[in-house]
Amino acid sequence: MCSGDKMEMELSQEHRLFRDSLREFLAKEVEPIADERDRKGPLSKGEVLEFFAKFRKLGIGYDPESLSVYFEDPFYYGIASEEISRVWASLNVVLGMSFPVVFVNLASDQTKDAMMPKLEKNQLIGCLAATEPEAGSDTTKLKTTAELDGDEWVLNGTKTWISNATVADVALVVATNREMRMQDMFLVDQVNSPFETSELHKLGWRAAPTGEIYLRNCRVPKDNALSVMIQKALSSGGMVEALPIAASISKLYAYMSPLSAVFCLMRSGMALMATGISQAALDASIAYARQRKAFGKPIGKFQLIQDMLYKMAAITESSRLLGYKALYMIQKGDPKARYMSSLAKGYACEGCVEVTYNAIQIHGGLGLSDEYPLERYFRDARVMTIPDGTTEIQKLIVGRELLGKGFSAYT
Structure with missing residues (x-):
């Protein structure tokens, strides 16, 4: 997606191959079970580790071998966040929030002795x-x-x-x-x-x-x-020698606190996670609008339905661009990554609430049924506006970054 200092709007061939392989895996292994398994509540540790083992075969994980590719180029992380969330947001949360394991390699001998054997197998x-x-x-x-x-x-x-x-x-x-x-x-x-x-x-x-x-x-x-x-x-x-991450990403620690640097990547991932949920809701709504008939014709022919689809598509595409723009800045080690990741997170997470709301409206009564994934998309979307900093906090971060020092709303 990136070439030199220019941000391209198309994924590279390598990115597309990674995305297509992940989509194939998700369609075969995850999509058929997502709705039913989600109703049962939290995954057990054994179930999480089973998924981690499967993801490792795709090069997704925090073991040293996977990490050298997965975080050398943060766009792989972004693609995974979007694609996994398009199918089952909960699974992306489990995977994405496991990132602190990468610091085991820098920890004390006691921690390394106890944890590295699991980490090397992507079972941590x-x-x-x-x-x-x-x-x-x-x-x-x-x-x-x-x-x-x-x-x-x-x-x-x-x-x-x-x-x-x-x-x-x-x-x-x-x-x-x-x-x-x-x-x-x-x-x-x-x-x-x-x-x-x-x-x-x-x-x-x-x-x-x-x-x-x-x-x-x-x-x-x-x-x-x-x-x-x-x-x-x-x-x-x-940092690059100690952790197999892009040299530019480690530059963020020179511009901001470790917690802020961590949040840059997390919030960018959240933006693309929201994009994945929005895309799933949009895809379902387009398919339904084509085949569902009312008053003698497909509901997709009604102007109000097309108006909702327009808004849903605009939010989804904008969210995707903001999310990848944030990752691009992180990849460059740009100090504005904090601004862009907060902007992306705030916009995309609020946006996916609107998109999933409209998706339920388009589906009518079926959108309320737990036999279909629309209500799951809506519930997952509603959670997105709170973790890793509420939308209100993202607005204050963006405001401070735009106005400069002396304009922090926190004091």
């Missing part, structure tokens, strides 16, 4: 633990603390609405470093630093496990602080 599940019961959008008010005690950090706090919490082997926990009086992230693994979890249920993404994490005097090796891991990587030759 991760989660990002940021949100708290009294701190969601305002990440400056987190109460989880990390206090240094000898060669270990002692973590205390509660995290909530954490994707993959109940099945995760590794958690990247955002906490306040009491020594430095600043936020940091700490890699916690269930073998050396076990933590308790409980399950939460939600409107959409029903098959994606979500829960609370309880950290009670949880002891973590000193080397598992993300600031320490990044510094170690930089001093030993650079």
Whole structure:
């Protein structure tokens, strides 16, 4: 999709081959079971690992071999986010939110010894633990603390609405470093630093496990602080040598905090995830408008139906372009990646709510039936506007980025 400093509107041949292989897999292995399995609720750990094993055959995963391709070019990540979500959004959540496992290679010897064998087989599940019961959008008010005690950090706090919490082997926990009086992230693994979890249920993404994490005097090796891991990587030759990611992506850490850099990729992925849901709803609506008859003719001939389809198509195409534009900036290591990823996330996630709403309206009573995927698309879309920063927070980030320093709405 990218050539030099120009952003092309067409996928490269390699990207198309990857997308087509993924589509074939999803049509054969996932689409036939998505509706029925989603009704049963959160995937078990065994089910997640089965999907991870299948995705690895397509080159999708966080094991060192897959990662060197999957994140060397972030467009592969974007294509996967869109295509998987077009079929089953919950599955994309499970896969996408497992990304903290990539930091295992930079962690302490204890964590590497326990976790690397699983990671090398793409059988390691991760989660990002940021949100708290009294701190969601305002990440400056987190109460989880990390206090240094000898060669270990002692973590205390509660995290909530954490994707993959109940099945995760590794958690990247955002906490306040009491020594430095600043936020940091700490890699916690269930073998050396076990933590308790409980399950939460939600409107959409029903098959994606979500829960609370309880950290009670949880002891973590000193080397598992993300600031320490990044510094170690930089001093030993650079992030690229330590993690097989594009050199340009590592530049983001020079412009923004580690949490903001992580959110750039996550929010771009969320934008394309929303695009996938919108595309699924649009495709279903086009097919239905062609074959469903009312008043003696296909409903697709009615102007109001065509008006809805127009709006749905415009939102879907715009969301796709914004999402890939954000990934393009991330690939370049452009400091404006924060602005573009928030713009893409806010627009695409709000947009897919409108698209799925119209899709249900076009389908009438059938759109309300749980025998068809339209109601699942709508429920999944409605969740999209909240995780990884609500739409309101995205607007404030975009506003601050447009206006410059001194115009932050947070203060």
